[in-house]
Amino acid sequence: MPKPRPSTAALSTVFEPNAIVVYGASSDPNKIGGRPLRYLKExxxxxxLYAINPARDSVQGVRSFPSATAIDGELDLAVIVVxxxxxxxxxxxxxxxxxxxxxxxxxxxxxxGSKGAHMQAQITALARASGMRILGPNCLGFVNGVRGISVTFSPSRELRWPQLGSIGFVTQSGAFGSHSAAVCCNRGLGLGMWITTxxxxDIDVADCIVFLAGDSHTTVIVGYIEGCxxxxxxAAALDHARLNGKQVILLKAGTSDAGVAAVASHTAMLAGRDELFDAFLRQHGVIRARSVDELLDTAYACAPRIRPASPRTAIISTSGGVGVIMADAAIEGGxxxxxxxxxVQDKIRAMLPYAGTRNPIDTTAQMVNDITLVSKCFEHVIAGSTTDIIVTHLSFIGYDTALMDELSxxxxxxxxxxxxxxxxxxxxxxxNIRRRYEAAGFLVFEDPTRAVQAAVKCNTAAAFAREAFSRVDAADTRAMPIMNGKPATEFEAKQVLRAAGIPVPAEAVVDSADAAVSEACSIGFPVVLKVVSRDIPHKTEVGGVILNLSTPEAVVAGFNELHARVHAAAPHANIEGILVGKQIVGGIETIAGILNDPVLGPFVMLGLGGIFAEVFNDVVFRRAPFGIEHASKMIRELRSFSVLDGARGQSRADLAALADVLCRLSRLAAANVGTIQSMDINPLIxxxxxxxxxxxMVVLLSDSASEKCA
Structure with a gap:
């Protein structure tokens, strides 16, 4: 997509103010109204710095005024604690x-509740009308460690606050942010910016990501979100961060029904379907974490911005068993x-006769006699192979200062x-040893699996950085057909697909056996017969499909049998005709479709199809619209991709044509975002x-459950 150019000028006055006034400032530095003033001073x-407290001339040694209009000079930021x-x-x-x-x-x-929601709507309206940018309400503020600005009442600011660093942190939950800051402190991770929304x-996570993407001190952006x-x-903010070389790592809550309900009660925000949110984040280059540990491990790993050129990895370990564990984790992570x-193996074996040299390299305990053998293994691996990642397990040798000094x-x-x-x-x-090696450019972990997972995340970040952005012309979307808002039959739905450039077999709707024979002869045998009824969303459940009709006599018999089956199974259904269509012989059945999520917008789905689509549950999603690069990657993400790629000597599917169909379907989805709720193409052969x-089959946004069309 085109490079977004969001503006951060107005946000600079919020996060980098030169003049601050605190409303509701308390003379008690331990009260919620007193802490922001105290922290700013400390x-x-x-x-x-000014205070607004009509009852006092001075608050904590800061001059106080009855209102902001009584203060001389410009004010950049107001802190509201009333x-x-x-x-x-x-x-x-x-x-x-x-x-x-x-x-x-x-x-x-x-x-x-509703009264609070009304007051919040007034805040939003004021922000829009005045142009003043507002963070909150119901937030814990922010800390700009680089500028020495602490606008928060969180007690973690004085109890456990991390050192200055290059991690930019943004969170929709203040309590989560406070906890994470304390964990960063325990882990020795440094924060530059800490923002709670x-x-x-007014100001949301997307605004903060854009601001952090442009902040020269920030190298990685970490966040917690519940919805959007x-x-x-x-999406534009995430793309902006990627274009600026800032990896975004997010922990997204609300993956279960209970979690979704908690999100709604917490911030009155929709969480969105989790599998769609997951696809959305990956599509825009975000590494998703599932826990605080994973979130901060990934931030720590990505902060130095070392992006390996390939996933080729060598593992060096003092323990063969640990090396195997690390190799398993590495392969699982890609x-x-x-x-x-x-x-290379010969050179290592010459130094370490009993070593395992294939990869992982098992140095055994011999390296204790000469610790420099470890560095020599590094040298041989780097000089003699195309390895871009080296993960090394040294167990407790790190406690031996003399050995670590010699190795350094x-x-x-x-x-x-x-x-x-x-x-x-x-x-x-x-x-001390950990900090020395980190300062030299090494990532250091106690647990070998977490060390490997950090390498996996860095490789993922590198892959995201290498990905091309797919650009979709607005004209392509405008050229797509628009559904008229009325329920459509299968035939009508496929006419829309045909207009969008998606291949559809030759077919016609008839009302007599003679007409069916005429159309079958014109189309060419074999043909398929299907019932056409807006009252029957799933034709196979009422026997409404007959395949493999290869003669005129078979078409007549099939036509009559189809009517009898449907009348018996669905006697009240309105039958509008019988569809005669060219039967596609061979090929691989996939399922493709459109899903319009109320939070994230239109998505395209692809999976292994046919009547067992729900059983296999092998599906991938992309937010629409997208270009050919995303479509091709989407196909290869299927677990069953090898089936499409000609596994076991079978014919290879036309992957270029499939990618083209997905692109067209994505444009159709974007053009009909106000019309189509969902569409299934099953099968897409x-x-x-x-x-x-x-x-x-199409379900329109205006459809009731009884108006599903097939």
Whole structure:
């Protein structure tokens, strides 16, 4: 897609203010109204700082005023810590003064019911009308460690706060953000920006991603989201981050029914179908984490921005068993553990006669006698193979300071000579040793599996960075046919597909056996007969399909039998005719379709098809519209791709034609986003010389359950 150019100018006044005023400032530095003022002073904010408290002339040594309009000079940011009923008045005071941004820490809005939702809508309207950018309400604010700005009342700010670093953190949940910051502190991870968005009356996660993507201090963007209200905006933000070389890592909540309900009650936000959200994130280059540990491990691994050129990996281990565990995890994660070239193995075996040299390399305990053998293994692997990732397990040797000092010399030289390669160490060691090796450019983990998983994430980030952006012309979408909003039969649905450029077999709808024979002779045998009825969504369930009719006599008999079957199974159904269609012989049955998600918008689905589509459950999704690159990748993501690719000597499906159909279907989905709820093409038969939509069913957004069309 085209490179988005979101503006961050207005956000700079929020996250990088030079003059701040705190509404509801308390003289008690431990109260919610007192902490923001206290933290700003303690962290060393060097701009102008004011308080709004009509009852006092000074609050915590900061001059206090009855309103913002009483303050001389420009104000960049207002921090609102007043009861929910007073928030709108405070924001209106800010507008009169010309304050450029506000952080509303107060709660009691959409998360508590209709009255709160109404007050929040007023905040949104004010932001839109005035141009003032507003973070919150119901948030914990933000911390800009680089600028010494702490706009929060979270107690984690004083109890457990991480060191300054290059991780940009944004979260819809303040409590999750506070917990994660404390974990970062325990892990020794550094944060540059920490932002909580709360109910997102104005500024949302997408805005913050765009801001962090343009922040020179941030190298990786980490976040927690529960849902979104504007999928195109979030997609543009994620693409903007990828174009700026900033890997985005998100933990998305709401994967279960209970989780979805909790999201709705927490921030009054829709979570969206999880499999669609997962596809959406991957499509826009996001690494998805499933736990806090995985989220922060991935952030730590990606922060140095080392992107290996390939997944080719070598594993060096002091333990053969651990090496096997690491190799299993690597292969499961998509890394390649190829055997090392024979000459490399010979060189390693010459140094370590009892070593396993194939890959993983098992150094055995011999390396304790000469720790530099480890670095020599590195040298031989790098010089004699195409390896781009080396993961090494040293067990508890990291506690031996003398050995680690001896090893650091040659290893650090190798690190400097090969900055493009990823080096990951798994070892137990002192804090000092860990920091020394990290400073030299090594990732360090205690657990060997987590070390491998970090390498997997870095490889994923590298693959995302290499992916081309598919661009879809707006004209292509506008050229697509639009459904008229009325329920369509199978024949009518396939006419729409035909107009979109998707191949459909020759077919006609008839009302007599003689007409059926005439059309069959014109189309060419064999043919298929199908009942046409808006009252019958699944024809096979009422015997409404007859295949393999190869003679005129068979067509007459089939026509009569079809009528009898349907009348018996669905006596009240309105039969509008019988469809006579060319039967596609051979090929592989796939299923393709459209799904319009109320949160994320239109998606295209592809899977192994036929009547067993739900049983196999081998499906992939892409948000529409997309180009040929995404379509081709979509096909190869199927677990059953080998079937399409000619497994076991079978004919290979026309993959180029299949990718073209998916692209056209994606444009059709985008053009009909206000019309089509879902569409199934089942089967979509992939032949060696083309792809054909053999059956189609559409559900329109205006349809009731009884108006499904087939």
């Amino acid at each position: 962290l060393g904010f060097n701009g102008r 009861p929910s009923e007073s928030v709108l008045g405070a924001l209106q005071d800010c507008v009169r003064k010309g304050v450029k941004g506000a952080v509303v820490l107060s709660s009691g809005f959409s998360e508590v 709360g109910n997102e009356a 209200r504007d999928a195109p905006k979030l 890394l390649r553990i190829d055997p090392l070239p024979a000459e 010399g040659p290893l650090f030289v190798l690190r400097r000579k090969h900055p493009e390669k990823l080096f990951v160490l798994s070892m137990l060691c002192s804090e 992939a032949c060696p010389d083309g792809v054909f939509a053999v059956d189609a």
